[in-house]
Amino acid sequence: MALEKKDVEAIAHLARVAIDEADVEDYAESLSNILGLADQLNSVDTDGVTPMAHPMHMVQRLRADEVSETNQREHLQEHAPAVERGLFLVPQVID
Amino acid sequence: MSNDMHSKTISELAIGLRNGDFSSEELTRSYLDRINASQERLNAFITVTDEQAMKQAQAADQRITAGDSGILTGIPIAHKDIFCTDGVRTSCGSKMLDPFIAPYDAKVIENFQNDGAVMLGKTNMDEFAMGSSNETSFYGAVKNPWALDAVPGGSSGGSAAAVAARIAPGATGTDTGGSIRQPAALCGITGIKPTYGRVSRYGMIAYASSLDQAGPMAASAEDCAMMLQVMAGFDKRDSTSSERDVPDYSADLSKDLSGMKIGLPKEYFGEGLDGDVAKVIETAIDEYKKLGAEVVEISLPNTHMAVPTYYVVAPAECSSNLSRMDGVRFGHRCEDPKDLEDLYKRSRGEGFGTEVKRRILIGAYALSSGYYDAYYLKAQRVRNLISEDFKQAFEKVDLIMGPTTPTPAFNLGEKSDDPLAMYLADIYTIAVNLAGLPGMSLPAGFVNDRPIGLQLIGNYFEESRLLNAGYKFQQATDWHQKIPGEFA
Numbered sequence: 001m002a003l004e005k006k007d008v009e010a011i012a013h014l015a016r017v018a019i020d021e022a023d024v025e026d027y028a029e030s031l032s033n034i035l036g037l038a039d040q041l042n043s044v045d046t047d048g049v050t051p052m053a054h055p056m057h058m059v060q061r062l063r064a065d066e067v068s069e070t071n072q073r074e075h076l077q078e079h080a081p082a083v084e085r086g087l088f089l090v091p092q093v094i095d
Numbered sequence: 096m097s098n099d100m101h102s103k104t105i106s107e108l109a110i111g112l113r114n115g116d117f118s119s120e121e122l123t124r125s126y127l128d129r130i131n132a133s134q135e136r137l138n139a140f141i142t143v144t145d146e147q148a149m150k151q152a153q154a155a156d157q158r159i160t161a162g163d164s165g166i167l168t169g170i171p172i173a174h175k176d177i178f179c180t181d182g183v184r185t186s187c188g189s190k191m192l193d194p195f196i197a198p199y200d201a202k203v204i205e206n207f208q209n210d211g212a213v214m215l216g217k218t219n220m221d222e223f224a225m226g227s228s229n230e231t232s233f234y235g236a237v238k239n240p241w242a243l244d245a246v247p248g249g250s251s252g253g254s255a256a257a258v259a260a261r262i263a264p265g266a267t268g269t270d271t272g273g274s275i276r277q278p279a280a281l282c283g284i285t286g287i288k289p290t291y292g293r294v295s296r297y298g299m300i301a302y303a304s305s306l307d308q309a310g311p312m313a314a315s316a317e318d319c320a321m322m323l324q325v326m327a328g329f330d331k332r333d334s335t336s337s338e339r340d341v342p343d344y345s346a347d348l349s350k351d352l353s354g355m356k357i358g359l360p361k362e363y364f365g366e367g368l369d370g371d372v373a374k375v376i377e378t379a380i381d382e383y384k385k386l387g388a389e390v391v392e393i394s395l396p397n398t399h400m401a402v403p404t405y406y407v408v409a410p411a412e413c414s415s416n417l418s419r420m421d422g423v424r425f426g427h428r429c430e431d432p433k434d435l436e437d438l439y440k441r442s443r444g445e446g447f448g449t450e451v452k453r454r455i456l457i458g459a460y461a462l463s464s465g466y467y468d469a470y471y472l473k474a475q476r477v478r479n480l481i482s483e484d485f486k487q488a489f490e491k492v493d494l495i496m497g498p499t500t501p502t503p504a505f506n507l508g509e510k511s512d513d514p515l516a517m518y519l520a521d522i523y524t525i526a527v528n529l530a531g532l533p534g535m536s537l538p539a540g541f542v543n544d545r546p547i548g549l550q551l552i553g554n555y556f557e558e559s560r561l562l563n564a565g566y567k568f569q570q571a572t573d574w575h576q577k578i579p580g581e582f583a
Binding site for chain 1: 194195196198290291292305331334335337397399400402403404406407410414418421422423424425426427428432433434435436437438439440441443444445447449452453455456457458459460461463470472473474475476477478479480482514515518529530531532555
C-alpha cells in the first residue's frame with residue numbers, strides 16, 4: 001500500500017500531529033515502506049484463527065467500584081503547562 | 096575500602112556490604128564518580144540523582160547496621176528513564192516529557208526503594224522506547240562502551256551501556272520487541288525479559304501495552320535473579336499483572352542441566368545471520384552439550400512474520416497510548432496556540448521525534464475506519480499463529496536457544512536513515528514479546544571485538560529455568576566478566 005502526500009496529511013490530522021510541509025514526502029515514503037512490510041501478512045492464511053489480544057488470553061480483571069485514590073489535584077497540576085484555579089488552561093473553545 | 100568495587104557483581108557487593116567491607120555511602124559515591132567521569136564519552140544517563148542517592152545510601156547503611164537488610168539494600172541501581180520517579184524528571188527520552196517531573200513512583204521503583212536499593216539516576220533510551228540503537232533519544236545517542244563509534248542497541252541502551260562500563264552494577268530495562276535483550280547482547284551483559292504480566296507496568300510509560308514488560312539488566316544471571324526477585328509480583332494497579340506466586344529465583348541457579356532439552360529453531364540460523372555470529376552461538380551451544388543438555392532442531396515456521404506483525408500491533412497500541420501527550424496536562428506545550436487543535440498538533444509535532452511520529456501515524460492508519468480489519472485484526476490473527484509455534488515447540492523442549500541479534504553492534508548512523516533495516520535488528524527477539532514468553536540474553540563471545548549475545552527463550556513463567564541455564568553457562572565461561580578496557 002503506497003501512501004501519497006495527501007494521505008499522510010489526512011493521517012497526521014487524525015493523529016493530531018503537525019508535520020512540516022517539507023517532511024511530508026519523506027513520511028509518505030517511509031510509511032509506505034512500513035505498510036509494505038505489513039502487507040506481507042496477507043501471505044498467511046488466517047481463516048478461522050482467533051485474533052490474539054493477550055498472551056495468556058486473560059480477561060480484564062474487575063474491581064469493586066469503590067473510591068481508592070485520594071484527591072491530589074494540586075500535586076498533579078504542579079508541573080502542568082498552564083493552570084488557573086485548579087483548572088487546566090487551553091485556548092478558548094466556545095465563543 | 097578497595098578501589099575495585101566496580102568489578103564486583105551485585106551478589107559480591109551485597110556480601111561486602113553485609114560484612115562491613117565498605118558502606119553503601121562509599122559504594123554509591125564510587126559509582127556516582129564513575130558515572131560523572133564517563134558521561135561525556137557514553138551519554139548513558141539523562142539524569143544523575145547524586146543528592147538523593149547519597150541520602151538513600153545513608154538510610155541503607157542504617158538498615159544494614161540494624162540487621163534489616165533486603166536483597167539489594169545499599170546496592171546502587173540505575174533506572175531506565177521510562178519509569179516514573181516521584182519528584183525526578185521522567186523524560187522517556189523525549190522532548191515531549193523533558194519538562195515532566197513525575198508526581199508518583201512506578202511500582203518497580205517502589206519495589207526497589209522498599210528493598211533498600213539506591214537509585215543512581217535515570218538512564219538514556221530511545222524516545223518512548225521506539226528504536227534499536229538509542230539514536231532516537233532527544234538527549235543524543237548512547238555510545239557502546241566496547242566501541243565508542245558503535246551503537247549500544249536499544250531501546251534500553253543507556254542501561255546496557257551503564258552495566259557494561261560498570262558505572263552501575265545493575266539497571267532496569269523494558270522490552271517491547273527486544274529492548275532489554277538486544278542492547279544486553281550488543282553491550283555484552285545479561286538481561287532478562289520476564290513473562291508478560293510478571294512485573295507490574297504501573298508507572299512505566301506505556302508504548303505497546305500488550306507487549307511491554309520490565310526486567311533486570313546486570314553482569315550475571317545470578318545478579319538478574321536477585322533483581323528480578325525485587326521487581327516481580329502481583330500489582331492490582333496493573334490490570335494485566337499476574338497473580339501467580341513469585342518463586343525464589345536464586346534457589347535453582349546451580350541445578351544440574353543433565354537431560355535438559357534445548358531446541359534450536361532452524362529459522363534462527365538461516366539467511367540474515369552473520370556467519371561469525373553463528374559460530375559464536377554454535378560454540379555456546381556446544382558448552383551446553385558439555386553441561387549435559389540434549390540439543391534438537393525445531394521449527395518455528397511463522398518466524399518471518401514476527402517483524403511485520405509487530406509493526407502493526409506496536410504502532411497501533413502506541414498511537415493510542417501516546418494520545419495522552421496533548422500539551423494540556425503535562426509535558427511540552429507549543430508557544431501561542433491559536434486554538435485547541437493547533438495546541439494539540441503543534442505540541443505533538445514539536446514534542447515527538449521522527450521515529451515516534453512515524454509509528455503514531457502508522458498506528459493511526461492501521462486503526463482507522465476501513466483499515467482496521469486489514470491491518471490490526473489480521474496482525475492479531477498472525478500473532479496467534481506465532482504464539483502457537485512456541486506452544487508446540489515447548490511440548491518437545493525445555494528451552495529454546497539461538498542468537499539474540501543477527502549481527503554485532505552496528506556503527507552509529509549506519510541504520511538511522513533506514514527504518515526497515517533498523518527494524519530487522521530485532522528479528523530474533525520480537526516473536527517472544529508477541530507470544531508473551533520470557534527471554535534472556537547472555538554474553539557468549541565477540542566478533543571484531545564487539546560482544547555477541549546468546550538468546551534463551553523459556554515457557555511461560557519459567558524465568559527460574561532461564562536463570563538456571565544462564566548461571567550454569569556463566570560458571571563454565573567468563574564472557575560475562577569481561578569489561579571494556581577503557582572502563583576496567
